Amino acid sequence: MRLKRIIRLIRRAGFAIAFSGSFATASLAQSAPHLSDLTLTVGTPNKTGLHRQLIAANEIENLPYKINWADFDSTPPLVEALRAGHVDIAAGGDTGVLAAIANGVKVTILAGAWERKESGSAILVRGDSPLKGVADLKGHKVALPYFTKQHYQFAKALEQAGVPFDNKLILNLNTTDGLSALVNSQVDAFVVWDPNTAIAQQQHGARILQSLSKVIDTAGVLYAPTYAVEDPVRKAALEDLTRRIIRAQAWVNAHPTEWAEQVAKLSQISPDAANLQASRSRVEYVPATDGDVLSGWQKEVAYFRDSGQFKRDFKVEDYVVKDFGDLIRDENKKLVKTN
Structure with a gap:
């Protein structure tokens, strides 16, 4: 019955998987050939997230593994697909992820994502x-x-x-x-x-x-199912892809005009709408262990728990993969040197 319910939710949310085509084998695959047999499914809860960013920034070139895309209307149905084992990594709003954890979904937080501009929320x-x-x-x-x-x-x-x-x-x-x-x-x-x-x-x-x-702002979340991080092979691929995600976001931040053009084409929205959304967004990935990131999420958990909308209280820190913090800091430093 649970599987049927998940399928209904996914269909209702407009779940779509598109295969990315063939990918060349990178040096990472040569040193770890087992990755060439691996496929990661990337979840996106909107029309401008990871799916389009990785393509627009050319970060899907020379991948040592394969990628599937999974597109959704919002984070809650995406998390349902993650629960069912259909998504390996995703980025989006924090509330849906925190709600999933409160409901017992085995989710692991890889990074925080701060919106540095006003955004369209x-x-x-x-x-x-x-x-x-x-x-x-x-x-x-x-x-x-x-x-x-x-x-x-x-x-x-x-x-x-x-x-x-x-x-x-x-x-x-x-x-x-x-x-x-x-x-x-x-x-x-x-x-x-x-x-x-x-x-x-x-x-x-x-x-x-x-x-x-x-009114109030909290960091977005880059996250994965817990089993994906516990698997050494899949975790190695997630580490590589996380670096690509950080670079793709940096490209988006640095090329708003080109990004708007890509959004209009890839998401089939009007150029005016694409330009408007690009003009008011600048996201930066940060370690999920940063104090202001964690405290914002913890206050959010307390709000939903106190209002009776979360079934239980929990420490967000317990669901963070701390070693990804070093990876994020390292990739951000490389971007600073490059620029």
Whole structure:
């Protein structure tokens, strides 16, 4: 029954796997030929994540292993696929990962990912909406993909504005259904992230009611199933791929115009939306053991536990692979020297 449920969730979320084609064998594979028989599935919970970044930055060239791509609407269905053994590494919002850990999913955190700009994490309303601030949302319907990073940010925004989190009015909708509900006046606001925010603004005239990163911000997560890190062969591949992910993100940060062009082409969104999302994002990978990273995640766990939405409390630090911190610091130093 669990497998059938997972399959339904994956289909509902728009799960898609695309094979990457043939890859040349790199020197790493020559020193460790067992990697050439390995396939890693990379999970992406949006239209601008790892899948497109690694391709745009040419970081899938000369891989010593093979890659499959797994694309999702958001982090929660991605984590369900990870639970079922269909994803080996992913990056995205922290809330879905923390919720998975609270529910007993064996997830391991490899790195944190700080958004250094405002980003497109926001509460959206229609362009002609009379709503002026978060306090005005009281009594109004809101579309929100639950247990995403924006769930936590939105909850804190309501808390600061003195508005209760009403489950009857705050509807759990994915990004496609949420946008449709906003455009068709079935809800009064829509909580979402880029490039969905940029698409709503550019193509549907949506207006940002509140930028959520200004309310509270926590680091995103690079993560993997625990079994993948416990397997020496798979871990070696994950270490190599993590370095490529860091380099790909650095390329994205340094080439916003080219990145926007690639996003428009690879994700089939409008150039205007692609340029807008690229202009307000700059992500940097950092060790997950950094104090501000861990403390932010721990406060988030406490919030969801105290509100009864997490079944148990836990120390986030216990789920971090600490030796990946040295790898991340090393790769970041190499990038500084290169630039």
